[in-house]
Amino acid sequence: MATGPVENCGRETAVGYVQEEGNPTDVQQMYKVRRATVYRWLNLEDLRPTKVKTQKPKIDLAALQQDIGQDPGAQL
Structure with a gap:
């Protein structure tokens, strides 16, 4: 059926298949x-993908610059 990333219509198709046929393993x-x-899709009210608006950086850049300034020859 689908070979690439599952789009909105793919989610709807997959959920419809499970609701009619009742076999999540086939959809999987x-x-x-x-x-x-598959079970998460079944529990969603809206099957549209959600877009992440912001992500927190993993590293505090100000603290990193301060550490580099204190000891520029240090290695990770």
């Missing part, structure tokens, strides 16, 4: 997603 294999993903 067809869409190459984990079983947990």
